[in-house]
Amino acid sequence: MSQVKIGLLGLGTVGGGTVNILKRNAEEISRRAGREITVVHAAARDLNKPRICDTSGIKLTTNPLDVVNDPEVQIVVELMGGDGLARELVLSAIAQGKHVVTANKALIAKHGNAIFAAAEAKGVTVAYEAAVAGGIPIIKAVREGLSANRIEWLAGIINGTGNFILTEMRDNGTDFGDVLAEAQRLGYAEADPTFDVEGIDAAHKLTILASIAFGMPLQFDKAYTEGITKITREDVECAEKLGYRIKHLGISRRTDKGVELRVHPTLIPERRLIANVDGVMNAVLVQGDAVGPTLYYGPGAGAEPTASAVIADVIDVVRTMDAPVESRIPHLAFQSSAIRDIDILDMGEVETSYYLRISAADRPGVLAELTQILGDRGISIEAMIQQEPAEGERNANIIMLTHKVQEKRMNDAINAIESLEAITGEVMRIRMESLG
């Protein structure tokens, strides 16, 4: 049986998981791939650090370039993260005619266009299944499984940390800050949780999904990103009462005016399957014109789930390594000559329904003022709840669900509402999607 030799950049969580699976499932994997896949060289920052994997038989170095330059290494597997050094190393591997597998979403979302162009010029493949939704084969599903479809939209829970926090808030009635602290203690959230809770990580992944769905270049800088830090226990409860769940979704939709590309908290009907994806799990719902809705669910992070995707990519790369370039899947699903610039829709132009939570003085006439402002802007109300003021409080919470309206109109309405004398503080606004 022929042997394929791979080099690892990074021996942390995912790198360690990759080594472990390749060892444990060596037989299963070679029965499928028809080749033996062996890690021959690996780079780690600190060789004395304790590892989750057995590195015997693997040449070790602290210099990742040693791995990239090793003539034995046929496929470079980049698992170090970041988009500075990782980018240089990946480009160097490509320049040497080596295939690359990476789990690095920031790298692909921000530098993928240049990386894929370099790879095509050299006739090599850069595979990145593990960059989106960890162990779920979502890149494969969209690029290959749904290739007959005109994709209409997709929506995903693509950050496990954020989903864990929202799930805990709902299950236990806890506040955002308390759950975040618990998530950090459990290792589900980083010490600096910004990437996760502000939606940047999700925006990286959404950027990649949108490109392969619609056949357009990666445009991370145009993604709209809003975090979950302002969501209160109250919002979670009100949503529940109205038959909705709050999820941090990445959404991309094709419209006549351009493609929507947005990450934000979203109310979705509780009967939708994706509304019931809880804890650290991820899921992506894809709407194709032929197939209709399909959903892909699984663990979006962790050593072995991510390594599962990395190794599947290695096997895919190995299969077509010696085949004509035409037999490989194009990097962004569409032939590079068929990739088209499509405008990303400005967030002000996006149309959604809204959940509004307004803290208002508990006196007659306030509701009339609110509905007047909305009515003047053509915003119609689908449902409303007025909550009694809590004991000792003078303000009541008014919850409104609106029909669809352009975001800029809603912004205008919210400005007008916030300037009313009877209104205290900011209006809480959460977008709603039916996903039906």
Next chain:
Amino acid sequence: MSQVKIGLLGLGTVGGGTVNILKRNAEEISRRAGREITVVHAAARDLNKPRICDTSGIKLTTNPLDVVNDPEVQIVVELMGGDGLARELVLSAIAQGKHVVTANKALIAKHGNAIFAAAEAKGVTVAYEAAVAGGIPIIKAVREGLSANRIEWLAGIINGTGNFILTEMRDNGTDFGDVLAEAQRLGYAEADPTFDVEGIDAAHKLTILASIAFGMPLQFDKAYTEGITKITREDVECAEKLGYRIKHLGISRRTDKGVELRVHPTLIPERRLIANVDGVMNAVLVQGDAVGPTLYYGPGAGAEPTASAVIADVIDVVRTMDAPVESRIPHLAFQSSAIRDIDILDMGEVETSYYLRISAADRPGVLAELTQILGDRGISIEAMIQQEPAEGERNANIIMLTHKVQEKRMNDAINAIESLEAITGEVMRIRMESLG
């Protein structure tokens, strides 16, 4: 752009859907595939029948052999169903060195071993994504997406008709017979619903999934099949009260003693995502040792969902048509030389938990007799509900949930229970799975 010419056997629902999508999405598809895919020849039983698709530009015939033998046709797409003539035509296409795409689960489940052997001998591919779970790319996910994993088990709702019936029974509290009649009226169920409601269709699909998961030959004749016809409204309600849903599942699990291969009604905890897959939708849950659980959800039937899978297969076949054979995915996921005979576990040896509904005379001592019988056989009870007899009735329903026990022991216990004087009629037994 190069052109690939395909021939269709069958121009009914799926055939018509295939023609429609290839026409409507011609540009999107060729932007992905890098080739134009054109239907040049199609066979239908009756050329005068009204069609859902425009057949202009397609040569039509009533003789499917004309299509298979047409030297222009490079890929034969078999959408006629049945496993007699279809088998002959597929083997004839293979003998002529043509690739085949089929949506025919009976054909693959029953004759796949011979068909794949013939295809390998000729160096052609037989693709069958559409044969399992319609538009969901589940074959691709298991064969390629999870290729790093030792698959431990999989469980699927893989018959839309059955799932529609069980969903309606639950939502509306209706009886099996009434819902079946409604499903027939809506076109979700055939005039002869045996294949669907008795689990034969699901067993075809499960047979295929089990082979690609575990690397063993197709063994349809060894699948255990039990339908949903005996499930009552009462069972659905009792399950609900206990926190469960009843689903018609296909389950295959690797055990030390062999592989389980079974289709039967199953109680699953309502919090599981798959318990919330309703109506005609399908879903497959796969447990891999590395990735953990992943779930794939979507429409399992219908013209365009099925055609979506057919066309994705055509695109896959086209991509590696001119590449070395090693670059193709092996038919049963594992290299044919690595396929191993694995015993299918006899149903008597399978261990599950059980739901039991027992109609018993409402008098003291009956419960003691029942628990004695179970206790003697080492069967322990997890939960129990005793229902008051309905007005004018003398019998009470006793519902029991048991811990795990071997099926043959449970059969023995049920025989003993049914021979008790206080027991009326048959004991209703439904297997339970935690799927966790």
